Amino acid sequence: MFIYINGEIVSKEQAAISPFDHGFLYGLGVFETFRIYNGHPFLLDDHLERLNRSLHALMIEKEFNRTETTELLQQLSQVNGWRHSYIRFNVSAGNGEIGLQTAAYEAPNVIVFQKPLQPPDGLLEKKGTWLATRRNSPELNERLKSHHYLNSIAGKREVGDDPSIEGIFLNETGNVAEGVVSNIFWVKERTLYTPAVAAGILNGVTRQYIMHRAREAGMEVKEGLFLPIEVKEADEVFFTNSIQEITAVSQIDGQRFPGKHGAWTNKLFSFYASDREILWSRQQN
Structure with missing residues (x-):
């Protein structure tokens, strides 16, 4: 399985972030989970709207739009070979010193996880x-x-x-x-x-x-x-x-x-x- 991390697509075994990430140290991070149906990320705009609002609330200086996110998801889906999948789009605060930071976070870690799903069935x-x-x-x-x-x-x-x-x-x-x-x-x-x-x-x-x-x-x-x-x-x-x-x-x-x-x-x-x-x-x- 391959994942996206900070602009690169790597195998899950290669993926790593610093232990100084404040998402790890203090829980400063947010994520969205959604499905891709036959290549289409359902309600992506609504998920990104909530994600961007949450990042602003946590003073994490990052914003996502449909164009860049769709391109990222298409690349990841192509490498993994999946048309139907689960996506966890994760943004953590990024690295900092040990201690509580009051300034904004300018270099967050962006990780996108993907898992295969079966095509949707009934209720x-x-x-x-x-x-x-x-x-x-x-x-x-x-x-x-x-x-x-x-x-x-x-x-x-x-x-x-x-x-x-x-x-x-x-x-x-x-x-x-x-x-x-x-x-x-x-x-x-x-x-x-x-x-x-x-x-x-x-x-x-x-x-x-x-x-x-x-x-x-x-x-x-x-x-x-x-x-x-x-x-x-x-x-x-x-x-x-x-x-x-x-x-x-x-x-x-x-x-x-x-x-x-x-x-x-x-x-x-x-x-x-x-x-x-x-x-x-x-x-x-």
Whole structure:
């Protein structure tokens, strides 16, 4: 497997960064994960918009655009020989002295990891479970997709290794937050509900796409602070992230839901399936 690192494509065995990278020493770094479908990086513009905003928040002086990023991804995909793949686009602060730095970081390390994926199939299904571990509060005004992953690791350890089960965090005040690696949605009649960013969640790119598409389909979309009982009373529940797409929920701690038979879940998934080899941004719709 080959990866991209600071302008070069090298084998994973050759890849290296300095131990003085402040992404390693202090967790100062952010990343995006997304899929390439048959050569097309789905919603790349939206991922880069969030990445650039996050880099600005961390005072890392780097910005990415579609043209250079697409060229990079095409080169990496060609070397690896993959048309369908997982991408982790990682930017860490770069090298510095030991100690907390207040000045901006001018030479970040850029690493792009790629893994092969099978061509997409139909709607997937998972079970959910409420976690005892609480979602921590964001360290800045809004949660970044950052190197600070201990809270998510704690949640994953609580759930265990079964990939068919997703843990669901409540935040520190007991409101529904998000999955360990996903955002959560539920449907009641023609209304789509999802926790607000103020609940301490990551504002997922797929999350934003789903809300946009749901409104186009005539659904009312409500973001807010919700208690678990409101999920338990739902007609349908599903998770979203950029790798697993839309994943239907068949049950949460034994309480059953329609899962992949849910009407609205299937309708939204059909939009996703028709868009994934075409869209650069949700705003194209």
